[in-house]
Amino acid sequence: MHLNSPAVSPHAAQPVLRCEQVSRWFGGVRALSDVSLSIAQGEIFGLVGPNGSGKTTLVNTITGFYPPQQGSIHFEGQPLTGVRPHLIAHRGIARTFQNVALFKGMSVLDNILLGRHIFMRPSALASLFYWWWAEREEIAHRLKVEEIIDLLQLESVRDEPVEVIPLGLQKRVELARALASQPRMLILDEPMAGMNQEEKEYIVRFILDAKEALNLTILMIEHHMDVITAICDRALVLNNGRVIAEGPAREAVNHPDVIAAYIGGAPDAA
Numbered sequence: 001m002h003l004n005s006p007a008v009s010p011h012a013a014q015p016v017l018r019c020e021q022v023s024r025w026f027g028g029v030r031a032l033s034d035v036s037l038s039i040a041q042g043e044i045f046g047l048v049g050p051n052g053s054g055k056t057t058l059v060n061t062i063t064g065f066y067p068p069q070q071g072s073i074h075f076e077g078q079p080l081t082g083v084r085p086h087l088i089a090h091r092g093i094a095r096t097f098q099n100v101a102l103f104k105g106m107s108v109l110d111n112i113l114l115g116r117h118i119f120m121r122p123s124a125l126a127s128l129f130y131w132w133w134a135e136r137e138e139i140a141h142r143l144k145v146e147e148i149i150d151l152l153q154l155e156s157v158r159d160e161p162v163e164v165i166p167l168g169l170q171k172r173v174e175l176a177r178a179l180a181s182q183p184r185m186l187i188l189d190e191p192m193a194g195m196n197q198e199e200k201e202y203i204v205r206f207i208l209d210a211k212e213a214l215n216l217t218i219l220m221i222e223h224h225m226d227v228i229t230a231i232c233d234r235a236l237v238l239n240n241g242r243v244i245a246e247g248p249a250r251e252a253v254n255h256p257d258v259i260a261a262y263i264g265g266a267p268d269a270a
């Protein structure tokens with residue numbers, strides 16, 4: 001276990017994602033202080049910490065919403081620092097959000113199709129003149145979406161408006177939309193928040209299936225420690241914006257500093 005230094009992995013020579021000494025503050029609040037991490041191809045990497053410890057801020061620095069004020073971020077060897085959020089997907093990174101962010105009034109299918117927008121031509125006029133080309137493109141997008149619907153077993157709700165399906169399924173639709181952009185790295189912000197035990201087990205299964213089928217590297221914020229220890233190769237724990245532990249998932253979450261950081265003892269294992 002290494003404290004306050006980049007996590008070491010067997011493939012550390014070629015990390016997919018590397019954050020070095022990333023710092024971010026909001027006014028007087030130092031949300032991240034010198035956070036470093038390194039994630040290897042094919043890993044599931046857990047990001048853990050008490051409420052307000054900086055997890056979402058770290059994801060937001062990676063995905064361009066709040067660029068770091070200090071430090072650097074590289075993805076597949078290329079600098080990511082300062083890349084605008086709408087260009088992040090083009091670089092091969094997709095994310096889901098802590099609170100479900102789907103378009104109400106649209107069907108499950110159309111919400112997933114939106115994940116294809118990064119491949120779509122910007123000019124409606126061009127589509128009008130080259131309708132035959134637009135039609136071919138549309139078919140290709142729909143085929144890709146069908147593959148994902150199949151992978152995540154969403155057939156039975158494909159035509160339902162998203163707001164009428166249960167939360168567990170909405171989270172799965174969000175995952176599907178992220179996968180529709182064909183990412184190489186997937187960032188999941190509390191994919192199991194608000195789920196019951198059965199829904200949790202389902203989403204874990206689908207995350208693992210998607211990782212295998214699509215050769216993904218995954219960074220996952222999650223409060224459920226049983227999930228972190230069950231599926232993450234390694235984990236990094238933040239407290240007050242600083243790294244307090246990192247390493248193999250079980251070791252990291254059981255580190256004495258981590259236990260101490262959670263109110264009165266062991267983190268929630270539910």
Ligand SMILES: Nc1ncnc2c1ncn2[C@@H]1O[C@H](COP(=O)(O)OP(=O)(O)OP(=O)(O)O)[C@@H](O)[C@H]1O
Pocket residue numbers: 026029030031049050051052053054055056057058
């Ligand atoms: N846009 C913002 N403006 C001001 N302060 C912010 C902003 N975003 C985050 N913070 C502050 O930064 C700190 C870290 O917040 P962050 O949301 O990253 O924590 P977290 O670990 O994701 O928490 P949670 O588990 O509750 O989602 C907190 O003190 C929070 O209030």
